[in-house]
Amino acid sequence: MLFPNGTVMVNYRVRVKGPCQLDLSNFPLDLQTCHLIYESFNYNNHEVSMSWSPIDSPVYNLTPVVLPDFDLFNITARKVIEPYPAGMWDELHVYIVFERRFIWYFMQAYLPTYLTIFISWVSFYLGPRAIPARTMLGVNSLLAIVFQFGNIMKNLPRVSYIKAIDVWMLASMTFIFCTLLELAIIGYMVRDEGKPKKKSSRPSTPCPDQQSPGGFDKRFMYPAVCAKPVNNYNLMEQLTPERIDRFSSIMFPLSFLIFNLSYWIYYLQRKQQIAEQMIMGNFT
Known part of the structure; x- marks a missing residue:
């Protein structure tokens, strides 16, 4: 549609497949972004000027988006002027953020x-x-x-x-x-547990005191089978x-x-x- 002031209105349906860079480091509590770019193929911004409508949300979904694994989280749009060897091009960027369904x-x-x-x-x-x-x-x-x-x-x-x-x-x-x-x-x-315990074949005799009443040291006079009681703390x-x-x-x-x-x-x-x-x- 051509308006008297030279504005051209074009309205047609476009079906595209856009790339999505997946970052699964937070999976399954992750969000994924899909990025789309609209620009002229032959004409720079001196010949064709492109811009979004001056409203808060120029890109929005007409009907609720229902996907088996994702929910539509956010849609943002912005304009970028990109330099090329042939001049400056107007680019219209769309970012679609999806949130994975966790349940x-x-x-x-x-x-x-x-x-x-x-x-x-x-x-x-x-x-x-x-x-x-x-x-x-x-x-x-x-x-x-x-x-x-x-x-x-x-x-x-x-x-x-x-x-x-x-x-x-x-x-x-x-x-x-x-x-x-x-x-x-x-x-x-x-x-x-349940196994018979081994018994010692040699009887043990208590050891006498190491110091005799007269003050003489008799520790070298103990019998061979003398058993000195030891009080150790057993953790087991x-x-x-x-x-x-x-x-x-x-x-x-x-x-x-x-x-x-x-x-x-x-x-x-x-x-x-x-x-x-x-x-x-x-x-x-």
């Missing part, structure tokens, strides 16, 4: 991991003598979380940096592996299997709680920082 990954990855770790802690309450049952429980928990981790990773692009879900899965594996280490310590401590007698299980049943959940708070606080704050950087960076 699917929470139900498929995080929630089963919680349940697997909680099941591995049941072994603390089975008693130190239930070694076969505790071994089967710990190994099955470790195999389950390894299979789950591989099932999630095969659907993601291969990247050379650590993602947020990698930190979660590796830490969860570490907690279950430490449960098996605790079981190995318990098994080592109860391995000799204090660390019983029951006490180790009781200590582990408190420390493992407490450590996992601290890890959860650190993990979610860090990555949620990082997501907020990324969103602010994307919005502010698109206006500069």
Whole structure:
């Protein structure tokens, strides 16, 4: 449409596929940006001047955007004058920010991991003598979380940096592996229970005092089988299997709680920082 003042209005539908540079370091709490550029192919800004409409949001969606894995987070537009050898070109930039839907990954990855770790802690309450049952429980928990981790990773692009879900899965594996280490310590401590103890063949006689009443030293006159009583503090007698299980049943959940708070606080704050950087960076 041509107006009397020379303004030309062109209205037509365009379907394009724009590039999106993926940064999965915060996955699945990530935001992704797609960048589109509109410019003239042959004419510089002395011949064709391009600008957005003088309104607050020149680019907006007419209908709600529904995607299976993302929500539309923000749309920003700005004008850039880019120098070329043939002159200056007007470029109209559009930044579309998408926020990943987190609930699917929470139900498929995080929630089963919680349940697997909680099941591995049941072994603390089975008693130190239930070694076969505790071994089967710990190994099955470790195999389950390894299979789950591989099932999630095969659907993601291969990247050379650590993602947020990698930190979660590796830490969860570490907690279950430490449960098996605790079981190995318990098994080592109860391995000799039920076996007959060896008795000494030579009788022991109490040792006399090293100083005689007359003041003479008689320590070289002790018999060969003399046994001097020794009062040493034995740490192994204090660390019983029951006490180790009781200590582990408190420390493992407490450590996992601290890890959860650190993990979610860090990555949620990082997501907020990324969103602010994307919005502010698109206006500069």
